[in-house]
Amino acid sequence: MSDRPAHEPPARLTRWEQRTEVPLFGASLLFLAGYAVRVLAPHHVQPWRDISLLLVWSTWLLFLADYAVRVRLSGLGTRFVRTHRLDTLVLLLPLLRPLRMVQVYQAVEQRYDRPRLNLYARVMTYAGMTAGLLGFSAALAVYHLEHRAPDASIRTFGDAVWWACATLTTVGYGDATPVTFWGRMVAAGLMACGLALLGAVTGSFSSWLIQVFTREDEKRPPERG
Structure with missing residues (x-):
């Protein structure tokens, strides 16, 4: 039986989050840029509106793949949805991804011995x-x-x-x-x-x-x- 506390995430999940948090933050900015072009660009502006729609869906699929990996690495199965409500909410509403800024900051700080x-x-x-x-x-x-x-x-x-x-x-x-x-x-x-x-x-x-x-x-x- 593992000595790891019940509330502590598995080491594989922690490593995955540390490696992907910053790239996913970059992807969220691309999602926001694509959504902005889709909303603000006139309907006759092509092919930029189509490109922005493709960008929105491709980045959202990236978020979905990351969510699926997190579920698998957590070992929680469907319980992951209840224990990680913010992750689930952000997947459903990607415009809320700025709420994960704390995790992004923590991932950056892992490269340093102490906070900058x-x-x-x-x-x-x-x-x-x-x-x-x-x-x-x-x-x-x-x-x-x-x-x-x-x-x-x-x-x-x-x-x-x-x-x-x-x-x-x-x-x-x-x-x-x-x-x-x-x-x-x-x-x-x-x-x-x-x-x-x-x-x-x-x-x-x-x-x-x-x-x-x-x-x-x-x-x-x-x-x-």
Whole structure:
């Protein structure tokens, strides 16, 4: 019987994830680029729209193959779907792949003996990159779903980007809002992610400032009575 703890992934799965996380992140950027061309390019622009569709499907098949390998190497069978919900969600909705930024960062850091950034910088970098990619993805999705809907307030991609910025920062001006069911589902997900990411950034920044001021106070000579 193996001495490996039940919660620890098999060594083969860990090695696979370390080797494939960065290439798959690159593939996710290609997927996003293909989706962007498909959504934003006029219908008469050929063959770029067809090429972008081929790029979207080929990268998604790559994600599917990686998921199948992870299931096989984990030894969990169908239980992998329940124990790795984020992986399953990202496979079904590839525009959410920025949420795996932590795994990408960890894979990069495996090449070094220690992290190249301190904890606060890591949190802010991860949250900032994730927010940027998720915001762009959500803007594309909402524009795709909304711009032809009756009574839509999001008619251009610029409107969608403005809406994504207002939603991520929890400002919510209300001048641009989704009106379709799926557009509102995208908005709800972006609201949840925006709250979490904004909280991570502001919390880390506040903690860093407190740490800096504490060090400055410790260096200051004691006041004479």
